[in-house]
Amino acid sequence: MRHFVEELDYLRSRLLEMSALVEDSVYRSVLSLTERDPQQSQKVLQNEAEINHMEIEIDDLATRLLALQQPMATDLRFLTSAIKINNDLERMGDLAVNIVERALALSNEPLMKPTIDIPAMASRVQSMIRKSLDAFVKKDPELARNVLVSDDAVDALRDSIYEELIGYMERDPKTVRQGINLMFVARNLERLADHATNIAEDVLFLVEGVDVRHHAEARE
Amino acid sequence: MRHFVEELDYLRSRLLEMSALVEDSVYRSVLSLTERDPQQSQKVLQNEAEINHMEIEIDDLATRLLALQQPMATDLRFLTSAIKINNDLERMGDLAVNIVERALALSNEPLMKPTIDIPAMASRVQSMIRKSLDAFVKKDPELARNVLVSDDAVDALRDSIYEELIGYMERDPKTVRQGINLMFVARNLERLADHATNIAEDVLFLVEGVDVRHHAEARE
Known part of the structure; x- marks a missing residue:
């Protein structure tokens, strides 16, 4: 077995490879909607299979390091955070697949206007994802706080997209499914x-x- | 500090209390929709606050036990499972709140027919939740497998509810929002x-x- 410090470095590098795949999936899932490019969809599905494998590998590694070592405060926090971030990344891979499935369902009909706002929302979300992972790599709390603030803007964008879409659907029933x-x-x-x-x-x-979990929720 | 075995028992009992709250929330969230009873909604919101507190407490306890002890295989698996189940339960509390929010949005208008199918779906989901937690308490793999099988039936119910609702919306634009x-x-x-x-x-x-995570996904 490698030295503990080397194992931690390896875990960190695998998490970063996984996060690069997730970013790639999110980027391509939006392209699959706006550009109607089936190759993008295909790549998102391939990424998901790889992300799923990485999740199990990273989980096993982090659990083994928790068990075999008795990590001190900082390393312990790193390992439990790694388990959680791993879980988040895996679900993000699934969400990109969900977007691709919606894009495929829409691929045979012209898109209505609100797709102009969906790329705007997507670009904000991609920026949040990049910043959250940069914050992890650089251990930068300011960058992390910046992500928390952006979440409200994304929720507001979603609400305005919902309202606009409901307006279309109410005016023209043929647009309900889309x-x-x-x-x-x-x-x-x-x-x-x-x-x-x-x-x-x-x-x-x-x-x-500092555990900010439910403070953040209370803020919403 | 209590003995390790006592700490594990305490962790298990807190997880069960949390799961009882989550079950209560899911039950009441559906009632808040079908019975239009604002007291049910209120209780779901109260439960969520308590569930959030319990999540942090359980997470801290499980992490501390991982760190201070060097648990052997079975206890290690129990602790890492507890961290994951804790996270799932917390999200389930949020989902019950989401249902209550939709119920409140609908509370001033008569409901259309598909709510007949939503309670049917809800009752299957409640049964899955109960079985999954029973399987945890009794360490019963058969009960756990039973839950995995039910998931497909729930997905099929959701699809038929979606199709029925889309039909309503296409025929009568006034029903779009509902x-x-x-x-x-x-x-x-x-x-x-x-x-x-x-x-x-x-x-x-x-x-x-046995790690069945992505086998289960492949099954879908």
Whole structure:
């Protein structure tokens, strides 16, 4: 067995590889909707299979390190945060697949106007994901706090997309099915933002030892 | 500090108290929709605050036991499963709140027919939740497998509710807003079933040491 410090470095690097795959999936899932490119969808599905394998590997490794060592405060927090971030990343891979499924359901019809706002929401969410993972790598609490603040803006964007879509559906029943698919895309983007928020909260716990979980919820 | 075995028992009993609160919340959230009883909604919100506190307490306790002890295989699996089940239960409390929010949005208008199917779906989901937690308490792999099988039936129910609601919305645009609220109720019930499935998978890992996570997903 490698030295404990080497094992921790390896765990960190695997988490970063996994997060790069997740970022790639989210980026491509939105392209699969806006560009209607089936190759993007295919790649998201491939990524998901790999993300699932990595989740199990990282979970096993973190659990083994918890068990075989008696990590002190900082390493202990790193390992429990790694288990949680791993879980968040795996779910983010699933959410990207959900978006692809909605994109495929929509691929045979012209899209209505609100897709203009969905890419705007997607780009904010992608920025939150990138910042939350940067905050983890750099142990940067300011970057993590920045993610917590962005979550409210994403929720507001989702609400305005919902309202706009409901307006379309009420005016023209032929748009109901498409409107619902687009609502679920917005919903999945919002949940991606929630997971980025979870990761930012884990970073704050890791760096400052402060548990901000339900303070953040109370803020909403 | 209490003896390790006593700490484990205490952790188990707190998890069971938390799961009882979650079951109560899910039950009341559906009543808040079907019976339009604001007291039920109120209780779900109170439960959520308590569930959030318990999540942090249980997480801290499990992490401390992992750190201060060097648990052997079975206890280690119990502690890592407890951390995951704790996380699932907390999210289930949030999902019950989501259902209550949809119920409140619908509370001023007569409900259309598909609510007949939503209680049917809800009762299956409640049964899955109960079985997954019973499987945890009794360390019963058969009960856990039973939960995994039920998940497909719940997904099928959700699909038929979606189709029925889309039909209503397409025929009568005045039902769009209500239809969407009811779709989100069905969506939240489906996610509750997913969390019960996660718990059942954790039980199988705990009892048999078999990781069934992504096999279960491949089955879908």
